[in-house]
Amino acid sequence: NLLNIEKIQMIISFLPVLFNQLFNVLTKNNDDDYVFKTQSYEDRTVHEELSKGITSLLKCNDLNTIKLVLKHSQFLFDIIIKSMAQHLHDKDMMQVHRTKRFPTTFHAELEALVMSFSDHIIWKYKDALEETKKANLSIACFLKCCFTFMDRGFVFKMVSSCISMFSPGDGKILHQYKFEFLQEVCSHEHFVPLCLPLRSSDIPDPLTPSDSTKVYHALDMPEYTLTDDFCRKHFLIGILLREVGLALQEDQDIRHLALTALKNIMAKHSFDNRYSDKEKQAQIAVLFLPLYGILLDNMPRIFMKDFFPFTVNTSNQ
Known part of the structure; x- marks a missing residue:
């Protein structure tokens, strides 16, 4: 009888009852292929x-x-x-190019x-x-x-x-939000393929280097340097490593947040059966190569405080 109500918004007051009945039907329905179909009207x-x-x-x-x-x-x-x-399914568009x-x-x-x-x-x-x-x-x-x-x-x-x-200098809570966000996005089951070079005009490119800069990067930059070109070609791993590098310049709690998120992502790939052989693990390690340069740059800051729980006097360093 609810469907006969002229003011359809009145049904909202009965929403808990409706949900309970729908869940009851769900548990007793023998047809597992039933799926609720969303409606469309013209182009809406x-x-x-x-x-x-x-x-x-x-x-x-x-x-x-x-x-x-x-x-x-x-x-x-x-x-x-x-x-x-x-x-996409109803319009038979799963085979259409993603941009369209x-x-x-x-x-x-x-x-x-x-x-x-x-x-x-x-x-x-x-x-x-x-x-x-x-x-x-x-x-x-x-x-x-x-x-x-x-x-x-x-x-x-x-x-x-x-x-x-998010900005450098944010408090611990916002840094926690940022690395929880990155860890969730980077937990995608196809994270490694998503980190491979992809041509798209929408991929962010904050700095467009000149030809001379590109030559400089190619000749003078070590291969373990996190460059803008690397971040564009390997976007997800690039933005993750960039944010980790920025976080390592913050205080100890924030450094721990960044390193923990990075450790969890790397551990996930280490135990992924799809990449268990050494050759694939080596290819994944190449994606994380700029991490070496980041750690070298920040070693004076993180080595003593983040890897050792005790206090070391200057005379003992």
């Missing part, structure tokens, strides 16, 4: 309209509303991802949505610590899923935009 899709609506909510001045959106961001992002996947799967309007809405979340995370973490922590991980999980469906250069651009919101 659930993922684009939902992205637009959430962005509007985040623009309000009500802190309680913003906290609710941040707290339940994972649920909202899951709906967007599901709608994106069903849209979604319109530029959706790219713009998605970018605005992610940046709105990032802005609130940076500026409201003191007033909404639990909510911003959840939202930070939700964005990372969402962008990690976007690698499957979207132009990867565009996703790299959004990752770069999120990281650029």
Whole structure:
């Protein structure tokens, strides 16, 4: 009888009952292939309209509303991802080139949505610590899923935009958010292939070196130096190592955050059965080669304080 109600918004008050009934049906349904199908109207899709609506909510001045959106961001992002996947399947676009799967309007809405979340995370973490922590991980999980469906250069651009919101000199909490974000994105099951050179106009290139600079890099820079060219060709590992290098110039707690995130990512590859033979491990090690230069540059700062728990006098160094 709820469907006969003229004001459809009245159903919202019955939402807990509806969810309970739906979950009850889910456990008793014999057909495992049943999937809820998102609706579209003309050129309007659930993922684009939902992205637009959430962005509007985040623009309000009500802190309680913003906290609710941040707290339940994972649920909202899951709906967007599901709608994106069903849209590609229903329109038979999985074989279409990634740059043409979604319109530029959706790219713009998605970018605005992610940046709105990032802005609130940076500026409201003191007033909404639990909510911003959840939202930070939700964005990372969402962008990690976007690698499957979207132009990867565009996703790299959004990752770069999120990281650029953090600044050197941020407090411990924001550094923790940053490395939790990076660790989640870099936990993608195809992290190694994503770190291989990829041609895309959307991949961030903060500095475009001149021809003479390129020659200088090629002839005078050691191969273990983290250059802008390396970061562009191997974006994920490049941005990770760059942020680790910056964090090593901060205090001891922040250095530990960076090194722990890096250690966890490297350990994941060491125990990945797909890369168990020595040749593949050696190829992965090459991707981390700039880490050698970063550690050399910061050895006076990290060697005594981060690797040894006891205090060493200057006379003993």
